[in-house]
Amino acid sequence: KQEVTQIPAALSVPEGENLVLNCSFTDSAIYNLQWFRQDPGKGLTSLLLIQSSQREQTSGRLNASLDKSSGRSTLYIAASQPGDSATYLCAVSGWVAGTALIFGKGTTLSVSS
Amino acid sequence: AAGVIQSPRHLIKEKRETATLKCYPIPRHDTVYWYQQGPGQDPQFLISFYEKMQSDKGSIPDRFSAQQFSDYHSELNMSSLELGDSALYFCASSTRNTEAFFGQGTRLTVV
Numbered sequence: 496k497q498e499v500t501q502i503p504a505a506l507s508v509p510e511g512e513n514l515v516l517n518c519s520f521t522d523s524a525i526y527n528l529q530w531f532r533q534d535p536g537k538g539l540t541s542l543l544l545i546q547s548s549q550r551e552q553t554s555g556r557l558n559a560s561l562d563k564s565s566g567r568s569t570l571y572i573a574a575s576q577p578g579d580s581a582t583y584l585c586a587v588s589g590w591v592a593g594t595a596l597i598f599g600k601g602t603t604l605s606v607s608s
Numbered sequence: 609a610a611g612v613i614q615s616p617r618h619l620i621k622e623k624r625e626t627a628t629l630k631c632y633p634i635p636r637h638d639t640v641y642w643y644q645q646g647p648g649q650d651p652q653f654l655i656s657f658y659e660k661m662q663s664d665k666g667s668i669p670d671r672f673s674a675q676q677f678s679d680y681h682s683e684l685n686m687s688s689l690e691l692g693d694s695a696l697y698f699c700a701s702s703t704r705n706t707e708a709f710f711g712q713g714t715r716l717t718v719v
Contacts, residue, residue, distance in 0.1 A: 526704075529707055529708060531710075536696075536715075537713075538710045538713050539651070539700075539710040540710075541707040541708065541710075544706070544707040546705070584650065584651075586708075588708075591663075591664075592638075592658050592663065593639050593657065593658025593659075593661075593663025593664055594656065594663060595653040595656055595664045595666055596700070596708055597653070598650045598651050598653075599650065600650045601650055
């Protein structure tokens with residue numbers, strides 16, 4: 496059974512710092528991995544999708560990498576801003592169409608000004 | 609761009625009542641997911657549909673059922689509601705090679 500772990504559970508940084516969020520998964524046979532952002536009481540916003548054949552994806556100040564063989568992904572946030580404060584979740588999908596996205600418990604990020 | 613639409617956004621029900629949540633996926637998305645998220649919890653997978661057929665099932669109570677209709681919208685039916693069913697319920701849709709997009713959720717409060 497696929498399990499997804501995110502470390503750290505919480506992170507506080509001053510504005511301007513670069514930071515890395517970690518996601519690991521137990522079964523490397525994933526179809527893709529997706530990073531989401533969630534603000535309190537709100538829906539999940541997709542940040543980046545990495546297909547299993549890809550190594551990384553970039554969007555603005557965000558860069559996500561995937562090492563499928565070691566079961567790891569990282570989300571790198573450059574020059575953090577207070578508006579980046581949110582919970583970041585990673586989720587993996589399997590090869591069978593329509594199977595569940597399996598989520599980690601998330602990393603709650605707080606960026607202070 | 610069209611997003612995933614969920615209705616209602618908020619719902620208050622009494623114990624033992626029934627609730628129906630609706631989800632309208634992004635056009636041409638072939639997969640719909642339902643998730644439950646309690647306060648401070650990660651999303652818990654309930655059920656999914658691929659091309660209108662149930663494709664995966666998670667920790668969905670027997671009191672809950674779901675279906676996807678010919679127009680691809682989906683409904684989550686919840687009966688004999690309990691206080692512990694109070695949560696945010698999310699619907700998401702995707703295709704095989706695209707991101708999963710989530711709706712804004714339905715906040716269900718059982719009193």
